[in-house]
Amino acid sequence: MNNxxxxxxxxxxxxLLRVILSVGLxxxxxxxxxFFTAIVIPIAIxxxxxxxVHLDPPKTYWLCGAILCAALAFVVNLKLFxxxxxxxxxxxxxxxxxGSLDAAGKWWITFWILEGLFYQIxxxxxxxxxGWNFGGLFAGLALIFVAWLLKEAQELQEEQELTV
Amino acid sequence: MPIIVNxxxxxxxxxxxxxxxxxxxxxxxxNLSILKTGKARAxxxxxxxxxxxxxxCQPGEILEFRxxxxxxxxxxxx
Numbered sequence: 001m002n003n004x005x006x007x008x009x010x011x012x013x014x015x016l017l018r019v020i021l022s023v024g025l026x027x028x029x030x031x032x033x034x035f036f037t038a039i040v041i042p043i044a045i046x047x048x049x050x051x052x053v054h055l056d057p058p059k060t061y062w063l064c065g066a067i068l069c070a071a072l073a074f075v076v077n078l079k080l081f082x083x084x085x086x087x088x089x090x091x092x093x094x095x096x097x098x099g100s101l102d103a104a105g106k107w108w109i110t111f112w113i114l115e116g117l118f119y120q121i122x123x124x125x126x127x128x129x130x131g132w133n134f135g136g137l138f139a140g141l142a143l144i145f146v147a148w149l150l151k152e153a154q155e156l157q158e159e160q161e162l163t164v
Numbered sequence: 165m166p167i168i169v170n171x172x173x174x175x176x177x178x179x180x181x182x183x184x185x186x187x188x189x190x191x192x193x194x195n196l197s198i199l200k201t202g203k204a205r206a207x208x209x210x211x212x213x214x215x216x217x218x219x220x221c222q223p224g225e226i227l228e229f230r231x232x233x234x235x236x237x238x239x240x241x242x
Binding site for chain 2: 163
């Protein structure tokens with residue numbers, strides 16, 4: 001009975017976290033649409049706007065890097081959204097759930113590496129302020145480690161299910 | 165898997181169906197099917213006891229050890 005109550009609590013918390021993530025994803029997509037519609041597309045298409053904005057190399061570099069980093073951060077959120085979606089449906093220890101969390105960790109590390117390259121290259125060439133830290137690396141590694149633990153739990157559950 | 169389950173052989177010898185055995189030993193037919201088809205990873209002693217009691221057989225009649233092929237065997241080093 002205690003196990004069943006714990007599972008119910010996990011499902012309830014997962015539902016809440018998934019709602020928070022879904023609001024975040026929605027706002028993210030909205031911000032991306034507004035950003036592209038109001039800024040990127042006019043600059044790319046209209047020469048008058050491009051001339052007025054005075055896009056020098058540092059600004060262009062910052063803009064491209066920010067778009068790339070934002071896209072990767074969106075993918076990380078999407079993977080976490082998928083993970084909590086699986087938990088909400090009661091699939092605690094199965095391959096897809098573990099895969100979602102593992103993917104989120106790997107994408108987070110990829111995002112950290114790209115962010116680091118962006119800041120280092122920008123700092124050296126364009127003197128952009130270096131805002132890089134190790135937070136993303138630790139977060140990604142933590143997710144991968146937890147996914148590894150969940151994989152062990154998944155194998156134990158499979159063994160239990162196949163014990164007659 | 166080196167452990168072979170011969171439950172279907174014993175059932176055929178006793179002219180009994182899997183569902184009847186499942187009802188008699190209070191195990192679901194699905195679990196017994198997992199055992200019969202060799203997909204089970206482990207069997208509890210209580211389950212083995214119930215099956216052997218109902219089929220009036222020894223565990224050795226249901227479970228058989230068949231070692232792996234010769235070329236995969238590693239020599240025992242002392």
